[in-house]
Amino acid sequence: MLVRLYEKRAASQIFIFTGPDGSGRKSVAEAVGQTFGMEKIVSFVTRPPRPGEVNGQDYCFISHETYRTMERQGEFLESVEIDGQHYGIRSLDVESKLSQHDCAYVILNREGASILKKIYGEKVVRLFLYVDRRTAEERQFNLGLANEVIAKHLSHYDEEMAYRSVCEHAFENYDLGQTTFEITNTLEQYLQRGLVDKD
Ligand SMILES: Nc1nc2c(ncn2[C@@H]2O[C@H](COP(=O)(O)OP(=O)(O)O)[C@@H](O)[C@H]2O)c(=O)[nH]1
Numbered sequence: 001m002l003v004r005l006y007e008k009r010a011a012s013q014i015f016i017f018t019g020p021d022g023s024g025r026k027s028v029a030e031a032v033g034q035t036f037g038m039e040k041i042v043s044f045v046t047r048p049p050r051p052g053e054v055n056g057q058d059y060c061f062i063s064h065e066t067y068r069t070m071e072r073q074g075e076f077l078e079s080v081e082i083d084g085q086h087y088g089i090r091s092l093d094v095e096s097k098l099s100q101h102d103c104a105y106v107i108l109n110r111e112g113a114s115i116l117k118k119i120y121g122e123k124v125v126r127l128f129l130y131v132d133r134r135t136a137e138e139r140q141f142n143l144g145l146a147n148e149v150i151a152k153h154l155s156h157y158d159e160e161m162a163y164r165s166v167c168e169h170a171f172e173n174y175d176l177g178q179t180t181f182e183i184t185n186t187l188e189q190y191l192q193r194g195l196v197d198k199d
């Protein structure tokens with residue numbers, strides 16, 4: 001039974017966008033996702049939405065109580081606590097995306113990426129994005145994030161950067177168009193959709 005489940009999963013690819021906050025994971029993931037018609041696995045989170053964030057698109061925003069209930073019921077494939085807030089993706093969401101599509105993407109910190117890699121093995125492709133600390137800080141400031149949020153994010157910068165060495169691919173993201181192009185080329189090698197002119 002378990003073996004069959006894993007065989008079914010093996011038909012699909014999960015692309016994980018990881019790297020420090022402010023490295024551009026969300027921006028790049030959305031652009032590449034659109035190019036390939038690739039759906040996002042949306043995380044559940046206990047933190048409140050920021051201005052402009054849409055429930056069900058950016059995250060599924062839920063209370064701590066609901067999160068605890070879901071966790072008790074074993075709904076999460078992976079669940080982590082970051083700076084006092086809970087983040088997790090549901091097994092159901094991953095399984096349903098993978099049964100309906102040949103790929104899906106998700107944005108995770110290094111802990112989440114490691115857990116998915118352990119579960120799904122070579123079907124998981126980790127795309128590590130990075131910029132220098134100051135640029136990551138500036139981008140988050142320009143985005144309007146509160147200083148305490150930026151400071152918390154930056155306190156994880158070094159440990160997130162150290163995850164680069166185990167990821168399947170790494171991209172410096174200073175030019176959004178260039179990064180998106182490079183990642184599109186990389187994904188095309190896995191998905192073979194005939195989207196990219198290889199000349
Ligand atoms: N492990 C794990 N990490 C997540 C999940 N959802 C989001 N993250 C990451 O958790 C970190 C904290 O996110 P947050 O401070 O809310 O900033 P955001 O990236 O703007 O949403 C970011 O690096 C997210 O990419 C999840 O379901 N699991």
Ligand SMILES: Nc1ncnc2c1ncn2[C@@H]1O[C@H](COP(=O)(O)OP(=O)(O)O)[C@@H](O)[C@H]1O
Pocket residue numbers: 019020021022023024025026027028139140142143173174175176177179
């Ligand atoms: N290559 C880039 N050049 C300039 N700004 C960028 C670039 N990539 C992303 N950004 C901007 O930086 C901010 C943070 O990007 P975001 O995708 O939210 O990062 P993350 O999801 O890694 O925290 C956003 O305002 C985004 O538009």
